[in-house]
Amino acid sequence: MKSDTLSIILIFAMLAIIGCGESAKKSPPRRQSIKIGDLKPSLSTKQPLGITFQVMTFEIPAENVSILEEIFEALRKTPLHFKDRHAFGANGFSAGFGQSSDWQPLGKKLRQAKARKVDARSLIVFDDQGDDVLAGTVEEQGKYFYTHLDGSVSPQSLGPGNLMFRIKARPVPDRRGVAYLSVQPLFSRGLDDAMYRLAGRKMSGETVFDAASFDLKAVTGDFVVLSSTEPEQGLAMISELFCRVDRQIKMRNPDLTGKVAIDGSISAMIDKDVNMIRAYVILCTGVEN
Numbered sequence: 001m002k003s004d005t006l007s008i009i010l011i012f013a014m015l016a017i018i019g020c021g022e023s024a025k026k027s028p029p030r031r032q033s034i035k036i037g038d039l040k041p042s043l044s045t046k047q048p049l050g051i052t053f054q055v056m057t058f059e060i061p062a063e064n065v066s067i068l069e070e071i072f073e074a075l076r077k078t079p080l081h082f083k084d085r086h087a088f089g090a091n092g093f094s095a096g097f098g099q100s101s102d103w104q105p106l107g108k109k110l111r112q113a114k115a116r117k118v119d120a121r122s123l124i125v126f127d128d129q130g131d132d133v134l135a136g137t138v139e140e141q142g143k144y145f146y147t148h149l150d151g152s153v154s155p156q157s158l159g160p161g162n163l164m165f166r167i168k169a170r171p172v173p174d175r176r177g178v179a180y181l182s183v184q185p186l187f188s189r190g191l192d193d194a195m196y197r198l199a200g201r202k203m204s205g206e207t208v209f210d211a212a213s214f215d216l217k218a219v220t221g222d223f224v225v226l227s228s229t230e231p232e233q234g235l236a237m238i239s240e241l242f243c244r245v246d247r248q249i250k251m252r253n254p255d256l257t258g259k260v261a262i263d264g265s266i267s268a269m270i271d272k273d274v275n276m277i278r279a280y281v282i283l284c285t286g287v288e289n
Helices: 002-026 062-074 085-090 100-112 191-198 238-243
Strands: 051-061 094-098 116-125 131-138 142-147 153-158 161-171 179-188 214-218 223-227 244-252 269-287
Touching: 051 062, 051 161, 062 094, 062 100, 062 223, 062 269, 094 100, 100 223, 116 131, 116 161, 131 179, 131 238, 131 269, 142 238, 161 269, 179 223, 179 238, 179 269, 238 244, 238 269
Parallel strands: none
Antiparallel strands: 051 116, 051 269, 094 223, 131 161, 142 153, 161 179, 179 214, 223 269, 244 269
């Protein structure tokens, strides 16, 4: 009888030990319950493919316009597709295409033209809707003449508001590292238009200059220079809005002879109004597809 009782006790003890072992296996230490891999995003989650650009604005004294003309002569035109080449030129714009091998010669010419970089911004375009890059502002309403795609010319009353470049880009199918790029100048009244665009509605206060737009295929290192080499005329063209600006700069007094008077009656530096030409450089810095 005692032996039977002892056997039963041993059986229950063995079952308890086995049960505890299985419980221990099922409950790993708390510190192992979260792994570093769990903190990484799921590979099944698709990230949007972006095309990146650097957009730079340079200002060149108008007296050095001949050097700007040399820049456009050195750059290529054939990769650029205009909606109408004649209308593009009639609106006073000039554009040229370059590759990474043209980058250093471009920098040398810009230094020679005494250009100064006044703005630089990075841009990521995720879809064909594009992004707007601020080129300048129009403080007061003015009349400017625009040549349409059909060759007709009409006055445009613009201002106040913002001058923009709408940059659209999308990967070229089956061409790794290649993107379609389009550049479209436009005038926008400002915040109201941006809100309309976010809502997906047509913007009543937006004027798009289709005849001054162009597109191309680009890879990393390709760039476009956009500016105007046309002299100012009595007939104000759209390009003057984007590419002409007056600046007041300090320069050495040309009338200064000898030493500056102690009483300060002769100033060593004077302010001078200088007409500047704006040149925009759009550089493709990456294509994800």
